[in-house]
Amino acid sequence: MTHWSGRTTSASFDRIHSSTEKEVQDGPDFVHIQRSPEFTELRSGLRRFVFPVTLLFFGWYIGFVVLAAYFGEFMSHRLIGFVNVGLVLGVLQFASTLLITLWYRRFAKRRIDPKTAALRASARQQSALRSHARHSSTRRSPARHSSVLREVDQ
């Protein structure tokens, strides 16, 4: 199926397509997008954030659970009045959850959303171009396909 990857120029539309390929041809070329540097950058950027952070909070949570299960004495150590280590660590779990949520929100707004918006815009442009190329050869109006991706909103 690799022949799909390079199909970006209008020249390749000269080929005769089977009916299933025609269906796809209307939409964006996903294999091409997947291999584009913009997309790989988006993907690796996202994964470089979510995978380590997942490991971080998961490890911290499991560590907390193991402490509560097997190190009761340490958790029962009193800090201020009747407030002990276990209670403080438990409340810190809440705090870390909130912090990670806000951290991800900031990250996604700055590093993810602009990239996905750009990718969507270029995909929209690509399919408009291709449908224009195809439809002008069959003498049909390209207007019908110009709003091809309108259901994907910001």
Added chain:
Amino acid sequence: MSPDVGSPVLNVAVFALFVLVTLVIVANVNRRQATANDYFTAGGAFGGGKNGLALSGDFLSAASFLGIAGAIAIHGYDGFVYSIGFLVAWLVNLLLIAELVRNTGRFTMGDVLSYRMRARPVRAAAATSTLVISFFYMLAQMAGAGGVVALLLGVHDGKGQAVVITVVGMIMLVYVLVGGMRGTTWVQIIKAAILVLCVALMTVFLLGKFGFDISELLRQAAANNTKGERILNPGGMFGENGTSKLDFVSLALALVLGAAGLPHVLMRFYTVPNAVQARRSVIWAVGTMTVFYLATLIIGYGASALVGSQRILAATGGENSAAPLLAYEIGGTLLLGIVAAVAFATILAVVAGLTLTASASFAHDVYANIFKRGHAKPGSEVRVARLTAVAVGAMAIVGGILANGQNVAFLVGLAFAFAASANLSTLLYSLFWRRFNTNGTLWGMYGGLVSCLALVAVSPVVSGSPTSIFPWLDFAFFPLSNPGIVSIPVSFILGFLGTVLSRDKGDERKQAEMEVRSLTGITPTSS
């Protein structure tokens, strides 16, 4: 038995008011719902804020409210770990699941899992696990209903409770049938808002009563508990021996990994228009739930301090009555009435969400895509969903009457173990692992589901201990009551082995489409 507290008439009146108001809203917001899109996902038209509240509404079940408060009041610290697990679990949804699922599917979990696989077997597996998990979760909620009824309405005999469970089940069905997803979502929003407001006010009041001195609250909680200061330390529930400690870790694992595999939570990512709104939903949900679960800690210890463990255990409803008794202690009959109504509304709304999810999965995955191969007549999918909802509702009523009296928090823990074992591994593989294929999906889902079921069957839950379902039999050889620590890794390993041992390389073009679509929201025009 201590005498009943509060006034059943007032409790019923507040609850009836809630039902009336929500029914009017449900009937009014849902003038048009002929299409499947409307019925299953409210047209994807909810904003992140509202949907986030609805997510919390779906997630904060009777187990969260009555169960955790009771567990903390009686057993102390170990109950708090439920709160932490339920909350931290949302990070899995936020970071790995919500946005990608929103971009990839339309109505059900099966949409995502079958995207680049052979659709029919994968959808069958997804529908099976959705139905099993929803049923277990529902059973937990309905089982709690009986206890709540006894406590709040003063109905003590089994027949009377069965009648009330039936009435609750039928109101729930009306929400689902008349309201569809839009109506159900509004019920969740209203319920979540009242619930969080209610616990927040109780917490502030409690803290004020102790001069905003947590240490003083803890001191009195310990003083009025038969376990004394041990309730401030870990081990009150699970600290007995090595097996029970491992059981604790197993439960904690199921809690944190289960939320991302619950079908009714996953379905709620489709009621928003796009991935950014799905992310906002989860952020809002994390916010409300942080408030809620922190409040359960104060309410739990507060109930021990002001009501005392002996009075809680002596009341009808036992542990589950801690929060209502505390409400009565600090706010009299009126606050008890409100808390009672909120508890009822919680059960009602969560069961409605579950029924909708189960029926959507049957109608969309099984009927429209397996039987009709994606060519169901317009409208027939919704009709099938409504019929399924009636069947599921009837099962919930019967199951609730039979399971009446079972331990609520424990049943919920089991449902989470099922969700984490059957769904999480395959969802993550299918979103992040290029090589993953149909065979791996089937091995992972059925492997997780079957190992979970089998381990529960041979655990002390079913036989061999005084608290078992069949206490007079003994065929238990798996010592843990929560199977998560075994069945979750099993499903990850089987999903991996099933993939690498099969020669199926998958559909490269579909994989590209799914990956691009899940991250960017770019859709093929043909859909």
